[in-house]
Amino acid sequence: MIFVTGGAGFIGSNFVIDWLASSDEPLVNLDKLTYAGNPDNLLSARQDARHIFIKGDIGDQALVSRLLQQYQPRAVVHFAAESHVDRSIDGPADFVSTNINGTFSLLEAAREYYAALPAVKQRDFRFLHVSTDEVYGSLAPNEPAFRETTAYAPNSPYSASKAASDHLVRAYHHTYGLPTLTTNCSNNYGPYQFPEKLIPLMITHALVGKPLPIYGDGANVRDWLYVGDHCTAVRRVLEAGMPGQTYNIGGWNEKTNLGVVHTLCDILDSMAPKSESYRDQITFVTDRPGHDRRYAIDxxxxxxxxxxxxxxxxxxxxxxxxxxxxxxxxxxxxxxxGAYLNRAQQLQSMNNVDQEHRQ
Known part of the structure; x- marks a missing residue:
């Protein structure tokens, strides 16, 4: 049994689906179902007895402790996070609450659980924390890509909150001996991504004839990682990573935002053609504050x-x-x-969950 947080979000739900497809091992999936947690992402897992879904907050330490005791997982895989930079600029409090305080509560529950395990189970237990390349700050055009030894220099409330959570995870390994693993990934894309992020936003806007807004000059560079590849990397780190270590996960695909949007428009011209090119919908808008110029993962x-x-x-x-x-x-x-929000509000446990955990 493994314990997954944030498993109804974009990356988390892809991980859950891939896990169930590649492993017989069951998992507990804890998700608060905020605006970005979508129960529709998990339709394929709803009838799978190996998938135990619980609506709950990682910041509820008593709940997490109770679940760890009940299900006795061999690992915690921590995806749950507020992750949209624009939202962190408009309202940083949620990012501090979830990414810092929530991770702290989760670590405390995991520390207590781990300390009570017999030695043979302690040897195999892992706490895997999923983080981002944004903690490293911004790169100049000719600077080498981020490595695990790159100094942290977060530039947004989002990246600062993730950097803080990374430091907490590191501290819990060195202070308490909790066998932690940290992964820092580049920009993910793929199925189930909430359409406020660049790629799904452009696709969904293009299909209904809306403008395709590009920040600034569109020359900001990101390293793009397909979410399925990210999931296989997380599984591999969970399987063979060395406790206390960090692993950078990237796609080796540096692209400008404008280049990505041009590619999307050209693919849509081929797959869903209309009378004019989708490129005609591109528009440039005022850049966001503190917009990092380039990320790249080694x-x-x-x-x-x-x-x-x-x-x-x-x-x-x-x-x-x-x-x-x-x-x-x-x-x-x-x-x-907004129908998915109604389903989230109405959602009870998907399967095999005690009545006390139901909504």
């Missing part, structure tokens, strides 16, 4: 030590992504209408 350590490398190129991954959004109009409609 993922050579995870390849060298754990044998992981992304399976998707940007070309193959982005085509799969566009195809997925074209084929899942109902999922998009549920977000546009």
């Amino acid at each position: 993922a050579s350590r995870i390849e060298r030590e754990l044998g992981w490398r992304p399976a998707e190129t940007f070309d193959t991954g982005i085509r799969k992504t566009v195809r997925w959004y074209l084929d899942h109009a109902e999922w998009i409609a549920g977000i546009r209408s």
Whole structure:
């Protein structure tokens, strides 16, 4: 049994689906179901007895402690986070609450649980914390990519809150001996991504004829990682990573934002053609405050030590992504209408959960 937090969000739900497809091991999935936690992401797992879903907050330490005692997981895989930079600029309090305080509560519950385990189970237990490349700050055009030894220099409330959570995880390993693992990933894309992020926003806007807004000059560079590759990397780190260590996970795909949008428009011109090119919908808007110019991940350590490398190129991954959004109009409609929020409010446990954990 493993314990997953944030498993109804974008990356978390992909991890849950991939885990169930590749492993017989059951998992407990704890998610608060905020605006970005979508129960529709987990429809394929709803009838799977190996998937135990519980609506709850990682900041509720008593709940987390009770669940750890009840299910006795061999690992915690921590995805739960507020993650949208624009929202962190408008309202940083939620980011401090979830990313810092929530991670602290989770660590405290895990520390107490781990301390009470017999030695043979302590040997195998892991706490895997999923973080971001944004903690490293911004790179100049010719600077080398972020490595695990790069100094932290977060520039937004979001990245600062994730940096703080990374430091807490590190401290709990060195102070208490909790066998932690940290992963710092580059920009993810793929199925089930909430359409406020660049790639799904552009796809969903393009399909309904809305402008495609590009911040500034569109020359900001990101390293793009297909979410399925990220999931395989997390599984590999959980399997073979060395406690106390950090592993950077990247796609080796540096692209400007404008280049990404041009690629999306060209694919849509091919897959869903209309009378004019989707490029005609591109518009440039005022840049956001503190917009980091370039991120890039050096993922050579995870390849060298754990044998992981992304399976998707940007070309193959982005085509799969566009195809997925074209084929899942109902999922998009549920977000546009807010129907997914109604389902989240009405959602009781998906399967095999005690009555005390039901809504």
